[in-house]
Amino acid sequence: MTDLMVMAQIAGRRCAMPAHDVQSVIELGTVTPVPQTPDFIAGITALRSQALTVIDCRRALGFPAIEWNTDPRAAVVSVGGFSYALILDAIEDITTIIGEPGQVTGGFGAEWSRVATGMIETSSGPALLIDLEALIAGPADDVGNLSDAA
Amino acid sequence: MDDLLADFVAETREMLEASEGEIIAWEADPSDTARVDTIFRFVHTVKGNCGFFDFPRLAGLSHAAEDALADCRAGRREPDAALVSAVLAIIDRIALMVDAIEAGEEFAGEGDDALIAALGADFDHDIAADIPTDTAPTHAPASTILERCDVSDDADATKKPDNTAAVQRSIRLPVDLLDRVMSGVSDMVLARNDLGHRLRQAGNQPTIDGPFERLTTILSDVRDAITRMRMQRIETVFAALPRLVRDLSADLGKQVMVDLEGGDVELDREMVEMVRDPLTHIIRNAIDHGMESPTDRLKKGKREIGLLSIAARQSGNTISIVVSDDGRGLEEEKIADKAVSSGLITAQQRAEMGREAILQLIFEPGFSTADEVSNVSGRGVGLDVVRDNLQKVGGSIKVSSQPDVGTLFTMQIPLTLSIIAGLTVEVSDQRFAIPQSYVEEIIHSSAKALDFTRVGETALVTFRGQRVPCLMLSEVLGLDEGDIAEGEHTMVLLRLASGDLFALAVDRIHTHGDLVVKPLAPAVMQNGYYAGSTLLDDGQPILLLDVTNIASEYGLVSDARTRVLQNAEEAETQAEKDVCRAMLFTDFDGRRCAVRLELVKRIETAPASAIDRSAANPRAVIDNMILPLIGLPDGPIPAEKIRLLRLSDGDCELLHAVREIDDAVELNAKLKPVKDDELIEAVTLVGDRTVSLIDGHELFARYGEPPETTAKPVCRLPGSDWARTILGPLVTSAGYDIAEDSSGPAEDGSEICIMLEEEYEAAAALEVPMAGPLIRLRSLPQAKPGEDTIYRYDREALVAALHKARVAGGTR
Numbered sequence: 001m002t003d004l005m006v007m008a009q010i011a012g013r014r015c016a017m018p019a020h021d022v023q024s025v026i027e028l029g030t031v032t033p034v035p036q037t038p039d040f041i042a043g044i045t046a047l048r049s050q051a052l053t054v055i056d057c058r059r060a061l062g063f064p065a066i067e068w069n070t071d072p073r074a075a076v077v078s079v080g081g082f083s084y085a086l087i088l089d090a091i092e093d094i095t096t097i098i099g100e101p102g103q104v105t106g107g108f109g110a111e112w113s114r115v116a117t118g119m120i121e122t123s124s125g126p127a128l129l130i131d132l133e134a135l136i137a138g139p140a141d142d143v144g145n146l147s148d149a150a
Numbered sequence: 151m152d153d154l155l156a157d158f159v160a161e162t163r164e165m166l167e168a169s170e171g172e173i174i175a176w177e178a179d180p181s182d183t184a185r186v187d188t189i190f191r192f193v194h195t196v197k198g199n200c201g202f203f204d205f206p207r208l209a210g211l212s213h214a215a216e217d218a219l220a221d222c223r224a225g226r227r228e229p230d231a232a233l234v235s236a237v238l239a240i241i242d243r244i245a246l247m248v249d250a251i252e253a254g255e256e257f258a259g260e261g262d263d264a265l266i267a268a269l270g271a272d273f274d275h276d277i278a279a280d281i282p283t284d285t286a287p288t289h290a291p292a293s294t295i296l297e298r299c300d301v302s303d304d305a306d307a308t309k310k311p312d313n314t315a316a317v318q319r320s321i322r323l324p325v326d327l328l329d330r331v332m333s334g335v336s337d338m339v340l341a342r343n344d345l346g347h348r349l350r351q352a353g354n355q356p357t358i359d360g361p362f363e364r365l366t367t368i369l370s371d372v373r374d375a376i377t378r379m380r381m382q383r384i385e386t387v388f389a390a391l392p393r394l395v396r397d398l399s400a401d402l403g404k405q406v407m408v409d410l411e412g413g414d415v416e417l418d419r420e421m422v423e424m425v426r427d428p429l430t431h432i433i434r435n436a437i438d439h440g441m442e443s444p445t446d447r448l449k450k451g452k453r454e455i456g457l458l459s460i461a462a463r464q465s466g467n468t469i470s471i472v473v474s475d476d477g478r479g480l481e482e483e484k485i486a487d488k489a490v491s492s493g494l495i496t497a498q499q500r501a502e503m504g505r506e507a508i509l510q511l512i513f514e515p516g517f518s519t520a521d522e523v524s525n526v527s528g529r530g531v532g533l534d535v536v537r538d539n540l541q542k543v544g545g546s547i548k549v550s551s552q553p554d555v556g557t558l559f560t561m562q563i564p565l566t567l568s569i570i571a572g573l574t575v576e577v578s579d580q581r582f583a584i585p586q587s588y589v590e591e592i593i594h595s596s597a598k599a600l601d602f603t604r605v606g607e608t609a610l611v612t613f614r615g616q617r618v619p620c621l622m623l624s625e626v627l628g629l630d631e632g633d634i635a636e637g638e639h640t641m642v643l644l645r646l647a648s649g650d651l652f653a654l655a656v657d658r659i660h661t662h663g664d665l666v667v668k669p670l671a672p673a674v675m676q677n678g679y680y681a682g683s684t685l686l687d688d689g690q691p692i693l694l695l696d697v698t699n700i701a702s703e704y705g706l707v708s709d710a711r712t713r714v715l716q717n718a719e720e721a722e723t724q725a726e727k728d729v730c731r732a733m734l735f736t737d738f739d740g741r742r743c744a745v746r747l748e749l750v751k752r753i754e755t756a757p758a759s760a761i762d763r764s765a766a767n768p769r770a771v772i773d774n775m776i777l778p779l780i781g782l783p784d785g786p787i788p789a790e791k792i793r794l795l796r797l798s799d800g801d802c803e804l805l806h807a808v809r810e811i812d813d814a815v816e817l818n819a820k821l822k823p824v825k826d827d828e829l830i831e832a833v834t835l836v837g838d839r840t841v842s843l844i845d846g847h848e849l850f851a852r853y854g855e856p857p858e859t860t861a862k863p864v865c866r867l868p869g870s871d872w873a874r875t876i877l878g879p880l881v882t883s884a885g886y887d888i889a890e891d892s893s894g895p896a897e898d899g900s901e902i903c904i905m906l907e908e909e910y911e912a913a914a915a916l917e918v919p920m921a922g923p924l925i926r927l928r929s930l931p932q933a934k935p936g937e938d939t940i941y942r943y944d945r946e947a948l949v950a951a952l953h954k955a956r957v958a959g960g961t962r
Contacts, residue, residue: 032691033580035627036677044674044683046691051683053671082671138673 003097005122005129006075009089010057013112014127016120019094021077021132028054028074028085040138045085052076052085055136061111062139079132086135095122101129111139158199159252165192166245173238180229183222189237190219196244207262208247214266215240236268328379335369335376336666340685342369360874382422384462384469385413387429394430395458398437405444405455406437412462415587417469421563425471428536428547432473432559433458435533440477440557450554452476463646465585465681465697468545474558480551482508489514509549513537562698572684572694574660575642578629583665583684583694590643590651592659600641611653613643614814619706620653626700627679644697652706654697667694678703732843734812734836735795738783744836745806745844747814751798754805758787767853770794770805778853781807799846802854806844817843864889864901865952868909868927877904880945884952902955907939923955 004019031043031054040059044051054074074085101118108116108128117129169192176185193215200209215237221227243265250256342365349355349362388410399406417425436458441447444454462471482505489495489511495503513533537547545564551557571586593600593613601612602620609620620641624631639655646652665684670693674680681696732744754772761770761779770779772794779794795806819835821843829852831845865886867873878888881904889901902923905913910926927942928934940947 030690032693034674034680034693035580035629036679037674041673044670044691044693046685046689051668051670051685051691053674080672082669084671136671136673 004094005097005120005127006094007092007122007124007127008071008075009092010130011061011063012089014092014125015130016095016097016122016127017075017077017130017132021079023076023078023083025073025075025091026085028072028087038138042087047076047083047085050083052083054085054087056087057135058087058089060135060138061115063111077132079136084136093124095124097122114139155203155251158203159248161199162196162244162248165195166241166248168192169241173241176229177234177238180231180234186219186222186229189241190216190223193219193237193241193244205247205251208244208251211240211243211247211262211265214269218269233269236265239265239268328376332376332379335373338369339373339664339666340689342366343685344689356875356879357871360871360878381416382419383413384415384417384422384425384471387422387426388413388460388462391429391433391460394433395437398434399441399456402438402441403443404437404441406441407455407457409457409459410461411459415462415464415469417464417563421469424539424545425561425563428540428561429460429471429473431533431536432561433460436473436475436477436557436559440475440479442478446478464587468681469563470698471561471563472558473561474556476556479553479555479557480509480512480549481553485509485511506550509551512549513547571662572665573642573662574686574692575623575640575654575656575658576660577623577627577657578631580629581660581686581690581692582623582627583692584642584644584654584697585681585694586662588644588646588697590645593641593643593653609655611641613651613653616651618643618651618653619704620655621700621704621706622655623695624655624657626704644701646698646701646706650701650706652701665694730817731814732817732841733795734815734841735808736810736812737781738788738807738809740809742812742836742839742841743808743844744815744817744834744841745795745797746846749797749799749846750795751803752796753811754794754796755791756794756805757791758789761787761792772796772805775803777803777805778855779805779807780849780853797846797849799850799854802850804850804853804855863887863955866901866903868904868906870906873904873906877942880948881952884949886952902952906942907937925951925955 005016006019006022008015008017026047029045031045033043034041040056042054042056045054046052058070069089070087071090073091074087075091076083076085078084098121101120103118107113108119112128115131115134117131119126120129169188172185172188176182176189179185193212197209197212197216200212218227218233218237222229222233227233243262345362346366349358391410392408395406395408437456441456441458442450442452447454447456456476458473458475460471460473462469464470486495486500486503486508489508490497490500494511494514500508513536533547540547540561540563546562548560548562549557550560572583573586573589573592574581574583576582591613593611603610609622610617611620612618622631622639623629634657639657640659641653641655642659643651643653667682667684669675670680670683678699679696680693681699682694683691684694685691731747733747733750734742734744737743756770756772760772761768761782762776763782768779768782769776771777777796793808793811795808795811797804797806815836817834817836821832821834823832824830824842827842828848829845830842831848832843833840834843835841863886865881866889867877867881874888881888886902902925904925904927907926907928910924925948926937926939927948928937928939929942931941931944933939933941940951942948
């Protein structure tokens with residue numbers, strides 16, 4: 001396997017996203033908040049003439065909102081025809097995957113299992129392979145609240 | 151390809167049928183220009199469509215007929231019996247060819263050339279008589295003239311008219327390429343807006359502003375063209391509806407009046423086609439099942455003529471089309487029973503369902519409540535097909551109904567990409583956009599007439615004597631209330647496609663302008679508050695509010711309620727009396743005055759610094775125009791900002807300063823003429839107090855004058871940077887407006903033209919006609935003998951020449 005992975009930190013854990021899915025890494029400018037949306041949606045921001053939905057990955061995983069130093073840069077990914085900017089703790093590196101994604105007995109923990117495809121080995125150590133679609137869908141209970149509200 | 155071909159055949163047939171009557175009428179009276187127009191449009195369309203396909207013969211025929219008719223329309227040729235016959239022969243031939251195309255055969259009949267020649271024969275002769283042939287500026291039937299050339303050219307001649315390239319050239323493009331071009335242009339618009347914003351910040355820079363303006367003009371042209379490539383007015387669908395309604399109601403023995411609104415809403419060509427069938431279907435249903443027969447209607451106390459209204463509105467990325475009738479409405483019980491009996495829902499489910507939910511069952515497959523199948527609708531192909539078709543393109547349909555009041559269908563159809571006019575509002579330091587098409591009026595809350603009250607938790611405002619529900623945008627969006635006191639907000643009155651009116655309270659209004667609407671991610675769209683996002687000039691993204699959804703969330707969309715009845719009542723009262731409406735205000739002498747509402751163009755608020763009282767008649771600057779101002783108090787201006795009524799009689803404008811603006815009222819009481827004050831037309835009663843009605847005629851006779859800017863003569867400059875940056879300011883200061891590069895020169899000599907000597911020589915050599923006074927500039931200080939030129943840095947001579955031209959122009 002020679003798939004390239006973008007390595008990042010989310011909530012203090014090392015995660016990997018397929019480099020193919022990451023369009024670019026941008027300096028995050030002004031983020032316009034969007035009222036009446038789940039709190040993991042930090043707002044929208046502009047990339048050229050395109051509007052990006054900014055996702056706070058920590059919250060999207062269901063972690064509480066505490067002050068946390070995040071990377072001033074955001075990873076731009078495209079899911080389902082829409083572009084999102086992901087706020088991450090840090091964007092580290094691009095590296096190659098070693099071997100197939102595997103599972104760990106006992107899972108990765110409640111929050112992580114929902115968004116993780118599996119564990120991968122990279123040249124810089126193990127990391128969680130993130131399923132972007134699941135990440136962007138947000139925490140399960142938030143989705144429940146939404147449909148209640150709607 | 152086959153679909154396109156079928157469309158072409160169908161469209162041509164349709165037009166043939168439609169123009170048949172016209173052709174016969176034209177035959178009876180060849181001089182009837184209205185008929186010529188219709189037939190011209192027909193051949194023109196056929197010709198245009200042929201460009202898409204390889205039908206050289208069809209194109210040649212329609213092209214020739216079009217040319218001949220174009221000449222008739224332009225008055226270059228008198229239609230006569232021979233021409234009529236020739237055109238008719240061509241139209242007949244087109245019909246035959248279309249039949250052949252449909253059958254997939256090659257049309258065998260010969261003699262196209264003869265037909266074309268028949269058109270031209272007379273014509274050739276006419277040209278020769280009227281205009282010298284060598285300079286004839288006619289694009290006219292080159293083909294037909296060629297046709298008549300001698301035998302050696304015959305081969306060429308027959309090819310020429312057959313060549314599609316001679317026809318309006320068109321090519322077919324894949325839609326996604328168009329999409330890419332469109333989004334590219336949208337991006338360019340945004341980049342331009344951004345640039346414009348930065349330029350404004352940097353201040354006035356003539357060297358950049360000129361080209362920037364040009365860029366703006368070009369861009370808006372390009373954008374228009376690009377948009378037109380894909381867009382079509384919904385009128386094309388609407389146009390056929392009155393006829394459909396008429397035929398159907400005649401068939402069914404009902405009387406139905408149709409009311410169309412929003413025909414200028416544009417949508418994607420593909421969408422137009424998607425809309426056509428569902429719309430037709432719903433209209434059929436409405437007339438067949440919804441409308442009662444005239445006698446039944448009279449029994450129920452309704453007008454015997456039923457009203458069917460169809461309205462289209464655009465909001466963000468969706469178009470909503472509302473079809474409402476004032477018929478018998480949907481019967482909840484009947485629908486529910488039917489659904490239970492056909493096994494669609496269980497009796498238990500039914501008990502739990504609300505009325506709304508039950509009504510939506512009519513969109514389920516295999517559902518028809520009609521007791522018997524008629525030949526118009528209810529043939530089993532039901533509303534489920536309509537819904538499926540709409541859902542396929544991402545649309546939706548909903549129904550609401552009240553027994554014996556009417557039924558209202560709301561269709562929502564998406565637009566993939568659009569540029570819409572929008573209003574930017576601010577609430578709690580955050581901006582949002584509202585589609586302009588919803589905005590009925592903006593009322594500044596200081597207007598007393600707004601009368602903000604709370605009834606229970608619901609806020610109400612009074613608008614034109616009507617209590618209108620009011621939503622606080624900050625509440626809707628869960629934002630901080632801000633420091634503006636309740637009732638001090640600016641109200642944006644919004645009218646929904648269903649006709650319901652409500653007010654949205656915002657902190658302040660920003661600009662309005664064109665917005666490029668981009669879709670939002672599903673997670674953001676999910677809550678239903680937003681229709682899309684757009685970028686401000688400075689590149690900051692803002693959200694476009696989904697007005698319809700917000701309103702329905704708060705239960706402000708009526709169930710076809712009394713709207714239809716209300717409308718009919720309104721129409722009646724309007725017909726009964728021609729109401730005179732006036733704007734009520736208090737002037738600086740404390741008098742209550744009124745001015746007829748037709749005269750009021752706008753209400754302006756101007757700072758005291760904009761008012762100039764140095765001359766005998768005070769003036770004020772509004773929107774870069776100097777306008778006469780009346781109604782000021784004698785002493786110093788009492789406030790920093792002053793309210794002005796901008797009155798206009800169509801040409802002239804003037805401002806009337808007022809202390810306070812009250813409201814627009816209807817003048818119901820008797821008008822009592824007044825003799826002693828010439829500026830007062832009459833005194834009347836409004837709410838038990840006297841009001842002086844201002845005499846518009848006297849006012850404009852005394853003070854009116856056309857706005858200053860329009861009175862300026864126009865000067866055309868050479869098209870170089872030097873002219874724009876160095877010569878331009880001088881010419882402007884001499885009291886001229888600079889003609890825009892893109893505009894063609896005025897033919898009537900109303901503008902003066904400055905030309906560089908080289909340019910003049912070039913123009914003279916080309917024998918370009920020059921209208922109006924001309925000032926020629928030379929580059930060298932020394933004049934060539936015998937030439938009336940001015941050295942280009944000779945300021946005095948130049949100003950004198952401009953002044954002279956202006957005086958001459960003024961006396962013309």
